[in-house]
Amino acid sequence: MHTGAGVEARLPIRSDMDLVWVRQHVRQAAAKLGFSLVDQTKLVTAASELARNTLVHGGGGRMEASHVTTGGTDGLRLAFSDSGPGIPDLDRALSDGYTSGGGLGMGLGGARRLVHDFAVETAPGAGTTVRVTSWVSRPPRLRGDV
Amino acid sequence: MPQHETGATPPTPAQEVRDFLWRRSEQIAQRWADEPLFRAVFTVSREEAVEAGKAVVDALAQVADSQRVEDPDAAGFTGVREQLARMGAARSRAGLSATQVSSELAALLPPVENLLVADLEQEEPERLREASTALSVLLGTLRLVAMQTALSEIQALTDRQRLQLLEVATPVIKLWDGIVAVPLIGTLDSARSQVVMETLLNAVVDQHARFAILDITGVPTVDSLVAQHLMKTVAAARLMGAECVVSGIRPAIAQTIVHLGLDLGTVKTRAGLADALAYCLHELGTNIVAAAPGGAGRR
Numbered sequence: 001m002h003t004g005a006g007v008e009a010r011l012p013i014r015s016d017m018d019l020v021w022v023r024q025h026v027r028q029a030a031a032k033l034g035f036s037l038v039d040q041t042k043l044v045t046a047a048s049e050l051a052r053n054t055l056v057h058g059g060g061g062r063m064e065a066s067h068v069t070t071g072g073t074d075g076l077r078l079a080f081s082d083s084g085p086g087i088p089d090l091d092r093a094l095s096d097g098y099t100s101g102g103g104l105g106m107g108l109g110g111a112r113r114l115v116h117d118f119a120v121e122t123a124p125g126a127g128t129t130v131r132v133t134s135w136v137s138r139p140p141r142l143r144g145d146v
Numbered sequence: 147m148p149q150h151e152t153g154a155t156p157p158t159p160a161q162e163v164r165d166f167l168w169r170r171s172e173q174i175a176q177r178w179a180d181e182p183l184f185r186a187v188f189t190v191s192r193e194e195a196v197e198a199g200k201a202v203v204d205a206l207a208q209v210a211d212s213q214r215v216e217d218p219d220a221a222g223f224t225g226v227r228e229q230l231a232r233m234g235a236a237r238s239r240a241g242l243s244a245t246q247v248s249s250e251l252a253a254l255l256p257p258v259e260n261l262l263v264a265d266l267e268q269e270e271p272e273r274l275r276e277a278s279t280a281l282s283v284l285l286g287t288l289r290l291v292a293m294q295t296a297l298s299e300i301q302a303l304t305d306r307q308r309l310q311l312l313e314v315a316t317p318v319i320k321l322w323d324g325i326v327a328v329p330l331i332g333t334l335d336s337a338r339s340q341v342v343m344e345t346l347l348n349a350v351v352d353q354h355a356r357f358a359i360l361d362i363t364g365v366p367t368v369d370s371l372v373a374q375h376l377m378k379t380v381a382a383a384r385l386m387g388a389e390c391v392v393s394g395i396r397p398a399i400a401q402t403i404v405h406l407g408l409d410l411g412t413v414k415t416r417a418g419l420a421d422a423l424a425y426c427l428h429e430l431g432t433n434i435v436a437a438a439p440g441g442a443g444r445r
Contacts, residue, residue, distance in 0.1 A: 016336075027366070038397070040398070041398035041399060042402050042405060043351045045368070046368050048369040049369050049406075052369070106407050107370050110370060110407050111406075113405045113406065114402065114406060115408060123410050
C-alpha cells in the first residue's frame with residue numbers, strides 16, 4: 001500500500017508547457033505507485049492525449065490526479081475537466097479516425113485502450129470531464145465478467 | 147511650514163505625500179539605507195545605498211505628482227524599474243523566496259510612515275489619515291512594480307531558454323555518404339517538430355541524402371500528435387526523394403503505439419539506430435564486412 005504523497009495533484013492545463021508538466025507528474029506518480037515501465041508509458045501517453053483534448057477542444061482546464069485503492073491494489077485516477085463546448089456525439093468522438101481538430105482522430109479512443117477504466121461525462125455546452133484509472137496490477141476478474 | 151496654508155484649496159492627499167517626499171528625500175533615503183533590501187544590495191558604500199534610495203524616493207514623488215498612486219504603469223516608475231529589478235535579482239540570488247523579497251519591500255513603508263506622522267502632527271487627524279493612506283497605497287504600488295519587473299525578467303529568461311532548446315536539440319548528423327540522422331530528444335511539440343522537419347529537409351538537400359534516420363530514443367512519450375508529426379516529416383522527406391527510417395523504438399513505446407491504435411505501417415521502423423544504419427547501408431548497396439583473420443594487408 002502506498003500513501004498519496006507525491007501522487008495527489010491538481011494541475012492547470014492552459015498551454016503546451018502545461019502538457020509537459022502533466023506528463024511529468026503522471027510519470028512520477030505512476031513510478032511511485034509501482035507501475036511497470038510499460039504501464040507507466042501507457043498511462044503517460046493516455047494522459048498526454050486527454051490533456052491535449054482538454055487544451056485544444058475544451059479551451060483549457062485542469063487535471064486532478066488521485067491515488068485509489070481496491071482490495072489492496074494501488075491505482076492512479078486522473079480526471080481531466082474543462083468547461084468547453086462539450087462533445088455532441090460521444091460515440092463518434094470515440095471512434096477511431098474521427099477528428100474535429102485536424103489530428104489523427106486517435107486520441108480519445110486510443111486513450112481508452114491504454115487505461116483500465118474510462119468514463120466520460122459531457123453535455124453540449126456543459127464542458128467535458130474524462131476520468132481514467134489504471135491499476136498497478138489489474139485486479140483479478142472472474143471469467144466472463146468483462 | 148507647509149507652503150499652501152494660505153492657498154485657496156487644500157492639497158489632495160497625493161500632493162501632500164509628494165511635498166512630503168520632496169522635503170524628506172534625504173532622511174528617507176538615509177533610513178532605507180539601513181534596511182536589508184538596500185544594505186544587502188549596495189555593499190560597496192553607504193552613500194551608494196543612499197543614492198539609490200533617493201532615486202526611488204524621487205520616482206515615488208513623481209508618481210504622486212501625477213496623481214496616479216495606484217497605477218503601476220505610471221511614468222514615474224520607468225526610471226527606477228531597472229534598479230528595482232537589480233535589487234530584486236540580487237536578493238533572489240542571495241536565496242530569498244519571492245515572498246521574502248516582497249516582505250522586504252513592505253518593510254520600506256514603516257520608516258517613511260513614521261516620518262510622515264511626525265511631519266503632519268500639527269495637521270487635522272483627517273488630513274494625516276488620508277495622506278498616510280495615499281503613502282501606503284503608493285508604496286504598495288512600488289512593491290507591485292518591483293515584483294512585476296522581477297516576473298517579467300523570469301519570463302524573458304524562460305522564453306530565451308525555450309528558443310535555445312529549439313536550436314540545441316536538432317543536430318543533423320551525416321552517418322555515411324547519402325545517410326543523415328537526427329537524434330530527437332525531449333518533447334516533440336508542434337514548434338519543435340517544425341524545426342526538426344526544416345533542418346532535416348535542408349540536410350537532405352545539402353548532403354544529397356537518400357536516407358534519413360529519425361531516432362526517437364530520447365523522446366519520452368509518443369502519442370498521436372508526435373506520431374502525426376513523424377509521419378508528416380517522413381512524407382515530406384519522401385517528396386524530396388529521401389527515404390526515412392524511424393529508429394529507437396523501445397518496447398514500452400512499441401506496445402503503447404499498438405494500444406493507441408496508431409498505424410505506422412507506412413513508415414519504415416527499426417529498433418535501434420545501428421539497425422537503421424545497417425538497413426540504409428544495405429539499401430545503398432554498401433556492405434561492411436569484418437576484416438578477415440590474418441587480413442589482406444599482411445602476408
